Amino acid sequence: MKRILQLTVIAVCLTGMLYGCSKKSSDEIDISVVSNQAVIKFENDILDFHTLTAGEKVSGSFKFKNTGKNDLVISEVASSCGCTVADYPHGAVKPGEEGMISVTYDSKDSKGMRIQKNITVVANTNPSKTVLKIVATVE
Numbered sequence: 046m047k048r049i050l051q052l053t054v055i056a057v058c059l060t061g062m063l064y065g066c067s068k069k070s071s072d073e074i075d076i077s078v079v080s081n082q083a084v085i086k087f088e089n090d091i092l093d094f095h096t097l098t099a100g101e102k103v104s105g106s107f108k109f110k111n112t113g114k115n116d117l118v119i120s121e122v123a124s125s126c127g128c129t130v131a132d133y134p135h136g137a138v139k140p141g142e143e144g145m146i147s148v149t150y151d152s153k154d155s156k157g158m159r160i161q162k163n164i165t166v167v168a169n170t171n172p173s174k175t176v177l178k179i180v181a182t183v184e
């Protein structure tokens with residue numbers, strides 16, 4: 046009797062597994078969603094300010110192009126410290142269009158250092174985060 050009960054439970058489990066495997070999942074990803082994403086392509090991902098005098102503020106920019114098939118939307122640009130401030134396009138960048146992320150670095154507390162600051166760009170791309178860098182030697 047115990048053996049029949051065990052075999053019945055196993056048969057029910059196997060039937061459920063087979064039914065679940067044969068059913069198409071609604072969670073499947075349509076490959077066209079991935080292939081039609083926005084793509085952000087930067088001319089350069091490092092901005093070198095070379096040698097700075099402590100206390101000097103410098104500005105530069107990272108030029109990019111949307112080389113994807115959909116509108117590019119940048120949702121956030123964050124710097125690794127308060128000494129670096131970034132400005133970016135807040136609207137959609139159409140496929141084929143270019144844009145710019147402007148950065149300003151304040152070297153007031155960096156005397157005698159070789160700095161590297163990260164600027165993280167979050168957008169509707171794959172991967173969703175792109176890291177840009179600014180570097181300089183502060184005397």
